[in-house]
Amino acid sequence: MTPEEFRTQGHRIIDWIADYRARVESLPVMARTEPGDVKKQLASAPPDSPESFDAILADLERIIVPGLSHWQHPSFFGYFPSNGSLASVLGDYVSTGLGVLGLAWQSSPALTELEEVVTDWMRSMVGLSPAWSGVIQDTASTSTLIALICARERTTGYGLVRGGLQAETQPLVVYTSAQSHSSVDKAALLAGFGRDNIRVVPHDGSQAMRPDALASAIDADRRHGAAPCAVVATTGSTSCTAHDPIDAIAAVTQPHRIWLHVDAAMAGSAMILPECRWMWQGIERADTLVINPHKWLGAAFDCSLYYVRDAEHLIRVLSTNPSYLQSAADGRVKNLRDWGIPLGRRFRALKLWFLIREQGVAALQVRLRRDLANATYLGDQVSSTPGWRVLAPVPLQTLCVRHEPPGLEADALDRHTLEWCDRLNRSGATYLTPALLEGRWMVRVSIGAEATERVHVDQLWAAMRAEAERSVSSL
Amino acid sequence: MTPEEFRTQGHRIIDWIADYRARVESLPVMARTEPGDVKKQLASAPPDSPESFDAILADLERIIVPGLSHWQHPSFFGYFPSNGSLASVLGDYVSTGLGVLGLAWQSSPALTELEEVVTDWMRSMVGLSPAWSGVIQDTASTSTLIALICARERTTGYGLVRGGLQAETQPLVVYTSAQSHSSVDKAALLAGFGRDNIRVVPHDGSQAMRPDALASAIDADRRHGAAPCAVVATTGSTSCTAHDPIDAIAAVTQPHRIWLHVDAAMAGSAMILPECRWMWQGIERADTLVINPHKWLGAAFDCSLYYVRDAEHLIRVLSTNPSYLQSAADGRVKNLRDWGIPLGRRFRALKLWFLIREQGVAALQVRLRRDLANATYLGDQVSSTPGWRVLAPVPLQTLCVRHEPPGLEADALDRHTLEWCDRLNRSGATYLTPALLEGRWMVRVSIGAEATERVHVDQLWAAMRAEAERSVSSL
Numbered sequence: 027m028t029p030e031e032f033r034t035q036g037h038r039i040i041d042w043i044a045d046y047r048a049r050v051e052s053l054p055v056m057a058r059t060e061p062g063d064v065k066k067q068l069a070s071a072p073p074d075s076p077e078s079f080d081a082i083l084a085d086l087e088r089i090i091v092p093g094l095s096h097w098q099h100p101s102f103f104g105y106f107p108s109n110g111s112l113a114s115v116l117g118d119y120v121s122t123g124l125g126v127l128g129l130a131w132q133s134s135p136a137l138t139e140l141e142e143v144v145t146d147w148m149r150s151m152v153g154l155s156p157a158w159s160g161v162i163q164d165t166a167s168t169s170t171l172i173a174l175i176c177a178r179e180r181t182t183g184y185g186l187v188r189g190g191l192q193a194e195t196q197p198l199v200v201y202t203s204a205q206s207h208s209s210v211d212k213a214a215l216l217a218g219f220g221r222d223n224i225r226v227v228p229h230d231g232s233q234a235m236r237p238d239a240l241a242s243a244i245d246a247d248r249r250h251g252a253a254p255c256a257v258v259a260t261t262g263s264t265s266c267t268a269h270d271p272i273d274a275i276a277a278v279t280q281p282h283r284i285w286l287h288v289d290a291a292m293a294g295s296a297m298i299l300p301e302c303r304w305m306w307q308g309i310e311r312a313d314t315l316v317i318n319p320h321k322w323l324g325a326a327f328d329c330s331l332y333y334v335r336d337a338e339h340l341i342r343v344l345s346t347n348p349s350y351l352q353s354a355a356d357g358r359v360k361n362l363r364d365w366g367i368p369l370g371r372r373f374r375a376l377k378l379w380f381l382i383r384e385q386g387v388a389a390l391q392v393r394l395r396r397d398l399a400n401a402t403y404l405g406d407q408v409s410s411t412p413g414w415r416v417l418a419p420v421p422l423q424t425l426c427v428r429h430e431p432p433g434l435e436a437d438a439l440d441r442h443t444l445e446w447c448d449r450l451n452r453s454g455a456t457y458l459t460p461a462l463l464e465g466r467w468m469v470r471v472s473i474g475a476e477a478t479e480r481v482h483v484d485q486l487w488a489a490m491r492a493e494a495e496r497s498v499s500s501l
Numbered sequence: 502m503t504p505e506e507f508r509t510q511g512h513r514i515i516d517w518i519a520d521y522r523a524r525v526e527s528l529p530v531m532a533r534t535e536p537g538d539v540k541k542q543l544a545s546a547p548p549d550s551p552e553s554f555d556a557i558l559a560d561l562e563r564i565i566v567p568g569l570s571h572w573q574h575p576s577f578f579g580y581f582p583s584n585g586s587l588a589s590v591l592g593d594y595v596s597t598g599l600g601v602l603g604l605a606w607q608s609s610p611a612l613t614e615l616e617e618v619v620t621d622w623m624r625s626m627v628g629l630s631p632a633w634s635g636v637i638q639d640t641a642s643t644s645t646l647i648a649l650i651c652a653r654e655r656t657t658g659y660g661l662v663r664g665g666l667q668a669e670t671q672p673l674v675v676y677t678s679a680q681s682h683s684s685v686d687k688a689a690l691l692a693g694f695g696r697d698n699i700r701v702v703p704h705d706g707s708q709a710m711r712p713d714a715l716a717s718a719i720d721a722d723r724r725h726g727a728a729p730c731a732v733v734a735t736t737g738s739t740s741c742t743a744h745d746p747i748d749a750i751a752a753v754t755q756p757h758r759i760w761l762h763v764d765a766a767m768a769g770s771a772m773i774l775p776e777c778r779w780m781w782q783g784i785e786r787a788d789t790l791v792i793n794p795h796k797w798l799g800a801a802f803d804c805s806l807y808y809v810r811d812a813e814h815l816i817r818v819l820s821t822n823p824s825y826l827q828s829a830a831d832g833r834v835k836n837l838r839d840w841g842i843p844l845g846r847r848f849r850a851l852k853l854w855f856l857i858r859e860q861g862v863a864a865l866q867v868r869l870r871r872d873l874a875n876a877t878y879l880g881d882q883v884s885s886t887p888g889w890r891v892l893a894p895v896p897l898q899t900l901c902v903r904h905e906p907p908g909l910e911a912d913a914l915d916r917h918t919l920e921w922c923d924r925l926n927r928s929g930a931t932y933l934t935p936a937l938l939e940g941r942w943m944v945r946v947s948i949g950a951e952a953t954e955r956v957h958v959d960q961l962w963a964a965m966r967a968e969a970e971r972s973v974s975s976l
Contacts, residue, residue: 046598072626072862096601123514125584140543167843370583
């Protein structure tokens with residue numbers, strides 16, 4: 027495709043995306059497709075000859091769009107929001123169009139230096155001190171894996187350059203809570219710790235990790251000859267946006283030099299609001315931290331910020347220096363290949379730079395406060411309606427709710443919860459994610475899609491009541 | 502930014518990228534910036550109020566572009582090509598614009614099913630059997646890390662669900678060659694094997710791993726009580742596109758059930774040419790395989806294909822199943838979160854789908870054959886010129902060359918090589934990457950940028966001779 031053909035077809039794509047975003051509200055939020063429906067409409071063999079761009083766009087419209095669940099829909103309340111703000115989308119378009127890579131500073135200096143600048147911007151926006159250095163990773167899963175590998179290497183005194191983890195004689199232990207994200211377990215397993223060496227520290231009634239229980243678990247492990255290595259605390263847990271008490275946890279970890287990693291993937295964006303920062307009080311005492319601007323804040327996915335206090339340690343764990351990557355600038359520059367797992371790196375800083383500049387910090391704050399107010403508003407509606415309950419505190423924009431008609435025992439209530447939520451999702455009117463809380467099903471309402479206004483919250487609440495009551499009448 | 506504002510500014514971005522691609526040939530290939538030059542022109546604090554799109558675009562032009570090394574330049578011969586073909590770029594634009602995520606099949610069914618279809622397309626395009634299942638990762642570094650973790654878990658009988666790697670009593674060993682990519686070492690270290698347990702197997706005169714030396718190393722380890730775990734072989738190594746003999750290596754690994762991972766990140770694209778497939782003869786005997794269509798083939802970065810023969814094993818190692826990700830479709834669908842490290846996933850299949858459909862396989866083959874012919878042509882020019890040498894076989898599109906003026910001893914020759922290459926890069930006329938081969942510096946010429954035609958190869962060769970001779974005269 028020549029630049030002139032790109033110009034022609036690119037304008038069509040821009041119009042198509044603009045139209046998609048404008049009409050997304052008219053589409054069913056959750057895909058109504060059955061497994062295999064999309065695949066069976068697609069050619070099973072690649073074409074030998076070129077196809078027209080018309081044919082590709084037609085298939086996009088006819089086959090792909092009906093197979094999507096629409097994350098940018100104003101009635102998307104599932105998982106956590108993943109806002110691809112349109113200014114950020116354009117920043118990503120520049121990145122892909124330029125097609126430059128950041129293997130090393132030399133391979134595209136502006137890529138590295140802009141990444142340093144925007145991670146510094148975000149650091150100051152969320153109120154962190156300059157003691158932190160940031161880098162963009164793909165997701166919090168990867169950031170947490172890197173954190174646990176860095177913890178492993180601090181505890182073992184860089185065992186990776188000797189016999190590795192397998193040569194350690196004391197088992198290294200990772201501590202987290204049952205409310206932490208599934209990626210914490212996964213990272214610990216992939217980093218080689220083993221499930222036997224993951225401690226699930228008890229939480230309190232607000233789903234927060236108990237520092238006293240953490241201290242006991244650490245003491246018990248030390249008595250048994252194990253080496254406490256890392257604690258992963260969460261600010262804004264997935265099920266119910268609970269926050270572990272960072273300050274009190276750090277008071278436990280610091281005397282033993284245990285690595286403290288904070289997963290603020292979701293709640294990190296909220297820290298651009300000073301009134302939310304109490305949630306991660308003590309954050310300066312952590313070793314590493316992950317914040318995902320690709321969630322609520324609006325950076326096009328993927329854009330996960332990983333902050334470290336000891337950059338030298340990170341580089342020592344992750345650095346490689348083959349001859350074909352050396353350059354005269356080495357020693358005077360940041361080579362981002364030594365800050366993550368992949369060698370290749372997109373120019374991801376552009377999408378965050380475009381977002382923050384086009385919006386300005388104040389407008390981002392206004393939008394997040396709108397969502398917090400919507401969550402409070404919906405919480406009030408739910409709490410004041412007979413038969414409905416808000417099950418956990420609502421410090422952010424996610425509510426845990428249940429419709430509890432009288433006379434249902436626990437298992438029947440679980441079936442009822444899953445039933446009305448599923449019917450609601452299938453109706454196309456909205457998308458909600460059910461989850462377990464204290465072993466019982468509830469429905470998460472995660473408010474914060476960029477397009478979600480009060481009217482959509484009202485529509486949601488009306489639809490929830492209607493489906494739940496319909497479900498009761500069919501019991 | 503509203504959809505209508507996006508339409509207006511998006512058209513400007515399309516025009517800007519079209520113009521950039523059209524004029525890229527007029528820019529110096531390698532950035533001429535000094536460390537810190539870009540950063541000092543950028544605002545150190547984020548704006549509180551919105552900035553105009555005009556201001557952002559002006560900075561892009563004034564600050565960012567001069568700080569780029571231009572990978573899409575027709576005279577880019579550095580590293581390996583990273584072709585962002587414009588059809589593929591548009592596929593990526595659709596992905597970012599839709600802003601959907603593939604956490605699970607349910608979270609956007611078409612994302613998962615199209616990924617299955619295009620990885621199947623690529624499988625057949627490179628002549629692999631249907632025994633392989635594919636998934637898109639970001640880079641080969643990540644693919645190789647996953648391969649080594651999977652190998653670790655097969656050898657330990659899923660030690661990750663027990664005491665992890667640290668509980669193993671026999672050291673697990675990884676084998677590779679000095680020609681393998683730096684990401685192999687990095688993956689083995691991150692996966693916890695430790696440097697003491699990485700064996701660098703000797704290579705022969707064509708830089709290929711010696712199967713007899715591999716067999717000896719494995720025997721020695723077994724005699725000393727270690728557990729041979731994985732071999733990473735390379736098809737198309739980074740320095741000189743050497744290929745390890747897969748068939749002969751598999752004959753060594755299979756009797757011991759040692760995991761065989763093949764890094765065909767670069768050469769994998771060439772396998773769409775039947776005449777190149779001798780290079781990975783025996784590939785069906787490998788366990789895992791990585792191919793990067795984001796290199797030579799033209800898929801916009803990042804698009805690394807990871808193929809496995811035992812998908813159940815992969816899923817068992819990588820799966821997570823928290824309540825908030827469960828859906829009614831589970832058990833009948835592929836949940837791609839269980840095929841990689843990140844939970845979130847862009848709709849990356851679109852960029853490969855757009856590329857293959859808009860080009861057609863035949864045209865992709867024509868382009869790759871053009872580059873192979875250009876490499877042969879340049880090799881002939883170099884070999885037939887007194888004082889110049891081609892140092893390694895040229896099975897693909899990368900040449901290892903050296904200008905060897907008479908009377909220079911080894912160290913002086915190294916200085917001469919680095920000197921003329923650096924001068925050439927600084928001239929802006931071209932971009933070449935020097936590298937070590939058998940402990941001595943040489944210059945890699947990696948042909949294969951999409952825009953590179955014979956005329957650019959001729960210009961390169963003229964510039965190489967001119968700079969090398971200028972460098973000699975200043976000795």
